[in-house]
Amino acid sequence: MKIVIAGAGAVGTHLARMLSNDRQDVVLIDADEGRLFRLGSELDIMTLVKQPSSIQGLKDAEVNRADLFIAVTPNVSENLTCAMLAKQLGAKHTVARVDNYEYMKPESLELFKNMGIESLIYPELLAAEDIKASARYSWVRQMWEFNNGELLLLSVKMHDANPIGEKEISNKENLLVGHTLKEIGMAHGHNFHVVAIKRDGETISPYGDEKILPRDLVFFMTTKENLGEIRHLTGKDDYPAVKNSLIIGGGKLSVRACWKLETIHDGIKLIEPDRKRTEELQSLVSPKTMILEGEGYDMDLLNDEGYGNMEALIALTDNDQQNILACVAARRRGIRKTIAQVENLDYFDMANDLDIGTIINKKLIAASHIYRMLLKGDVDNVKMLTIGNADVAEFVVKPGSKVTKKPVMDLHFPYGVNIGGMSRDGKSMLVSGATQLQADDKVVVFCIDNTLKKLDKFFK
């Protein structure tokens, strides 16, 4: 597939990296010479130093042969202009990044379609949705839904056995840590499936003898009904959905987050230092949100406002360091859910290690949203999402293929492949070693390190 990306900012760069690793034909346009020079010597892509909205630039990038045109420059009007131009020049599908909520309304879609822009992407809105989801399932790091939400893939952080210097956050015991998968299967049945473990920055494919250790990030595959059981087993029972939270920073993302959270929250407090902005905010959010004028690090203010009783702290200022510190401090005070916005990707991994509950990066969210959009559109592609060095793919079992011949445990899949669940006749279920797959089953597979392409022969 030929993909033209306009704008080599964080979103464009991240997308280019994902797509070129996927062996797509990527052309990246940006007016900044230096940025492209570095990328071009690192990624297998074509770079073009041109203003993205220049017609000659788009022609040089051969947008007429592009299957997808993605406009992700920082400038909204430039995005719209170049997406429209690209469409008129013959690009099959166009995506533009915007930052105006009005544009995202369903009634605007037709308008944009007529202008030649098929999809819009609004990173703040996507990030707000992520914030809402992580407030609802506050004990889950991340969750992905398959088959209309019946089949779930979720990642859960295992507690430290002895949290040092931290106030005991949970008094429930984690029933999984210290046990091998075999023991867990024996003790708790087969209502969930551990498909991968992320330990010390590396994703491993677990087998029966693998022990779950403290600080592991464990990926579970389960059905909707069994979500409660995982919560119980991981000792996160006292993590009900967050009902009140404190938001630090009153930027655009905070407003969107308020809108989303207002539907599931009892109360929100929002702290913003700038008086003028607080006045603006009054008209933007509903009365459910209380707006406070002050700094996020003003402990007197926070204590006055019942800091200790807050269920969640969401730090969304433009300052990454401040966000991270606010979350670390909140963890120490026993606030159980912390969400930090970290825009600098270099801080991203570091923040992950600091045990901040959820880290929001608008650019990554936008890039992976576009990526998923792309995967859905491409019928040949079975890949649904990519987490680190792992791919999650959906295969439809062909009649007479290798997998229909034997139960799963006798198939000898390559190392790094783990079948999570499947749906048969519209019903979702988990796959165990004894499961016999049938034709037309839809199977969700977790593959580590490019093992994906080795699977074709099993399913075809």
Add this chain to the structure above:
Amino acid sequence: MINWKLIAKIMGFLLFIEAGLLMLCQFVSWIYDEGVKVFSPAIVLALVLGVVGVLLGRHAGKKMGRKDGYIVVSMVWVLFTLIGMSPFLLDGHVPDVASAFFETMSGFTSTGATIIDDLDAMPKGLLFWRSLTQWIGGIGIVFFTIAILPAFGVGEVKLFAAESTGPLHDKVHPRISVAAKWIGGVYVMLTLLCILSLMLCGMPAFDAVNYSLCTTATGGYGTHSALIDDYYHSPAIEYVLIFFMFISGVNYTLIYYTILKGKVKKFFSDAELKAYLVIVLGASLICTLVLVLVDSAQDVEASIRHSLFTVISLQTTTGLATVDYTVWPVQLMPVLLFVMFAGASSGSTSGGFKCVRLSIIYRVLKNEFTRILHPRAVTPVRMNGNIVPTNVVQMLLAFVALFVCSLFLGAFVLALSGVDPNDVHPNFDYYEAFGIAMSSISNVGPGMGYYGPVHSWAILSPVAKFVCSFLMLIGRLEIFPIIILFTRGFWKKG
């Protein structure tokens, strides 16, 4: 961190390619019923080492760093040469290791300097192997592999960066493996056209194939020791070779755009091509004039033909010869040395300094003069309307310095190592040493004085042969990828 496992794996795959190439030569030997089994040990060696490499590289990490790219590229050229020299040694036409290494390196770097005095006595299989090494080396070993393998897997960008020539890299397709296939296609097409044209001009099939492989690679090996004019007496063949040498010196990306995309305007407005044409035509004109005026023994047509052939052959760094240019009037020697140094276009199979660099340097100089008169003028360097980034210009100036240093150092060591005093040409003149160094580093083939197109370089001492091989290698890979391996910073951790 150097990813040795991945390096082993890639080297393994590359060695399989060499084994395949050697099998092709074995096949040629078999067709001509020569019965020589000189290729079998090399094939077995390549296969065994290939398997070892692939086995060592199991579970290799996928991450390829910049350093890994340089190590793979420089190691593969040496390893290919070490394995590829064994047929010469086993056959017995090449007496010692230094000579065999020289001959093979001269092949892979598409230099074309030879130490074989009597080519006509060589078995056809070996002659074909010489030509094939040039053809593969001309486009680049790694490039060739990327082009023929469906997907190389990892690190194409880094390998490509380490092997491709010229300061600016233009891609014809977003993905290197696809781009390599297109450029490879252009290369094959040129070679086939050359074979066809030569056969139409009456060259025997085997000669036509070999000369074509060596011409499009701008290598310069042949199948006969005699000069082309003396052997074939055919101006038609010479004109065909002139044409194909010239075309092979053009940037292949440009050829691709012109022929397959129909962008003829882009072709004629290309700054590098203009520089290339100006130098070729200018030097040919000078040679013709001098030959006609000073050396009036020849007729005008022959003077033009020989001038064109010699200038294009030396500038594209092919090194084929119709006449012995070393007996030309001495006034022409600086001109010939200059075209040897200049080389043809970047992104072609030719060696040397490359016209694009000369063109950029010309613009830098012009800018400097402008700046003297207008100290506050902002003067970017433009090539084809695009601004050349300052770091590219800086890299280029560093390349000039390194090129000149290598050239003089090479000439100095060659002059020290000398020749066998009992041989036919016991004295080693300074200009001969300089000519050999220039010819080696520019991958031309023939040098100056005794070491011109008529004689082989067999009388050089073994040390000199290794020095020449080294110069050829650094010349082919444009110096930096090899020299960087000898820096302390490269091997420092972190």
